[in-house]
Amino acid sequence: MKRRKTWTPLVESRPARLAMAAAVLAATGALTVTFVSSGGKGTADAATNLAQFVPIQNVRPNVREPKPAAAASTGRFTVDCGTNGNGKFSPDNPVAQPGIKNGAEHVHDFVGNLAITADSSNADLDASGTTCRNGDKSSYFWPVVRIDKAVRSGNQVQQALAQTQPMVVCPSVRDRLPAVPTSTRTGIDRLLTELDRLETAANQRMTASRGRIDAALNKQVLDSLRDRRATLITSIGTTITAAGGNQPGMVSLVDCDVSYDGMHASMHGATHAASVTAGQAANPRIKCPTVRDRLPGVPDRAVAEVNRNLDELDRQISEANERLVTTRGQGGAAFVDNAILGPLKAKRVAVLDRMAIAISRQAPRPQGLEALAGCTLNQAPASPAPSAPASPAALPAPEGPDFELPGNTGGIVRPAKVLIEYRGNPVSKVVPMPKFLRALTGDAKPTSRGPANARASWTCSGFADRLADKYPICPAGSQVQRVHDFPGCWDGKNIDSANHRNHVAFADKTTGACPQGFQAIPQLRTTISYDIPRDVQVKGQYALDSFPEENHNPFSDHDDFINVNSAQTMQRIATCINKGKNCS
Known part of the structure; x- marks a missing residue:
């Protein structure tokens, strides 16, 4: 995939929102989208397209909970994983885009698992620390919300798309x-x-x-x-x-x-000045040369040992990434080099040598593996190994104290509260989720993929009976909220599927029953609450991080999850729910 390597700063910082793209798709069925941007209107007005904001009182009640049947599981299990107070922000999406660094092109809040990146294996996740008070190592993550009062250009998105x-x-x-x-x-x-x-x-x-x-x-x-x-x-x-x-x-x-990452080149705002230093750069993450793609064929007798060592290399990187999070702000300028990168290189040298020895017992010793030992941070330019193949330029990493990306600028609003709860099924008991189950809800790209999987998620505290596909304007004293319901049915076999959706399903909206061939599991719901000043809401100055082509479309809200609860904990969750109790 070809990527732009240089950025051209523009005067304006963030482009206007898309004018009701999701609504047009839903209402007309049209799948070829023409952008009409009106935010800013060429004036000094900082407001975005206010058509994407709605007073919550104007949204009709639309949340209907099926009435519980005799066999219902009515309990509730809550988990306290904090509000990302440790600042684990990342543009990775390990569920929808595994292995693609910065692939989300927008920043996520992460709570729970501390080590997770786009490259994490199940073993890495299981060995990680967590922010959850009950020891839950699951990963819960969603796009951040920002406040940006800067003037926006009404033509930037259309112009950027035209060149992409x-x-x-x-x-x-x-x-x-x-x-x-x-x-x-x-x-x-x-x-x-x-x-x-x-x-x-x-x-x-x-x-x-x-x-x-x-x-x-x-x-x-x-x-x-x-x-x-x-x-x-x-x-x-x-x-x-x-x-x-x-x-x-x-x-x-x-x-x-x-x-549509080519749009970044035209949307790279003035906030992304070249003066941003490595010390300011957000989301530090370990970047190591890949090893798996550099190995020759491995003799049969060495396969098991080489695989153990490959897994060990992965775990070492995950441990180092976790240390970056847990030691943030410690030591001086050389702390990361001396306390994390230096020890990591020494460990990798030893593991790579063990792999080479294992292969050399039955075949020629592979050459050049030692050149793969050194790692860097993602915001520092890496020196590729002498024989490493050329690779495309990476997607941009977040920059500056606000973790900004092209098109996703402004200060991040930290959640005031994050409620994570597992709920029952209105017609049946639930079975425990399998460990390492992947799930997502909503769709990050309803404009470019169609709105079939998108879900309304926006509301205000005190208005739980309604969800909007627009940004809510809440009454005084009410918090802006996002409510993400995950699929509550599982196919009984798979922890993931080719499209990351088919192994799980939503229960019937009217009856609550799972589709044929699926069984009910503890249904995950996350409720994220924000204290956003009312004048910011009224002026349309807060928005969701998004892919460039979505341009902060509120209907592109989404949430991702990997279950890393132990079998014992997940059984305890299921038992609590099946007995109709409230547990934590």
Whole structure:
């Protein structure tokens, strides 16, 4: 995927909001979107498009809870994971975009798991610390809300889109492979090459929508690509397993997305001045050269040992990332180098040497692995290994004290309260969630993918009977709230699926029953409350971080979750709910 490497500062800081894009899609069924931006109106008025804001009193009650039946599970289990007071902000999305650094192109609040990044394995998640008081290591994350009173240009988004070629971006399979047995190396390389060819062909199809958003074409391209990638990735897994290697479990890497990240070049505001120093840069994260894609075929007798060492390398990076969070602000300028990066390099040298020795017992010792030991922080320019393959320029990382990205600027509003609760099912008992279950709710891209999975999430405290797909204007004394309900039904087998959705489902809105073949699980709900000054609400000066093409569309709100509760804790949650109790 080609990315812009330089940024051209503009006078205006954040572009105008999209004018009711989701509403147009929903009302007309049109899938080819034409942007009409009116925020700012070419004046010094700092207000955004006020059509995207609504007094909550004007929203009709629309929340209906099915009446509990005799077999209902009516309990409730709450978890206190804090409000991201430790400042774990990241533009990664480990659920929807595993392995893609900064792939969300907007910043998330993270609570719970401390080590999680786009690259975290299940073992990494399980070894992490947590912000949750009951020891829950699950990861809960959602886009941040910002206040930005700056003047906005009504033409920036349209102009940026007109210059943008949409591109297909896919998670890298090479970077996530286990040790590949020597006997299968040639075949696996052939399958990987075919994955590359499919992505290239998909991008050729995307040239038809240069300068515009065509959700119908996006769906056609992504659906076809998903089916073909699923077949190839399944073949990679079965080939490795049949030769005695570890089952990769790579279903999370199947789905691709359409990216409009080229818009960043035209939307890079004055707040992103070149004077931002590395010390100010937000979201420090460990960046290490990949190893899995650099290994030759591994002799059968060495496969198990090499896999153990690959997993150890992953755990070392996760531990270092967790230390970046928990030691933030400690020591002087050299603290990270001396206390985190230096020890990490020493550990990696030892592990890489063990891998090379294991391979050399039955085959020539791989050369150049030692060059992969050194790591940097993500905001510092990394020096690639001498023989490392060229890679595209990375998506932009957050900058400055407000963790800003192109198009996502202004001060982040910290939640006043985050309520995490697991709820029952109105017609049946619940079974425990499987460990490492992935789930998401809402859709970050209702404009470019269509609104089918988008969900209204906005309300105000005291108005629990209604949810809006616009930003709410709340009465005095009422908090702005986001309510995210996750699917409460599970297929009984899978912790993820090719589109990250099909393994879970929402219960029927009227009856509360799960679809056929699914069983009820503790249904996760997060309620995020904010103290936002009423004048900021009335002037339309707060908004959600978003992908560039969504331009802060309130209907693009979403939430993600990975269950890392122990089996014992999840059983306790299910038992509490089934007995109709309130527990924590």
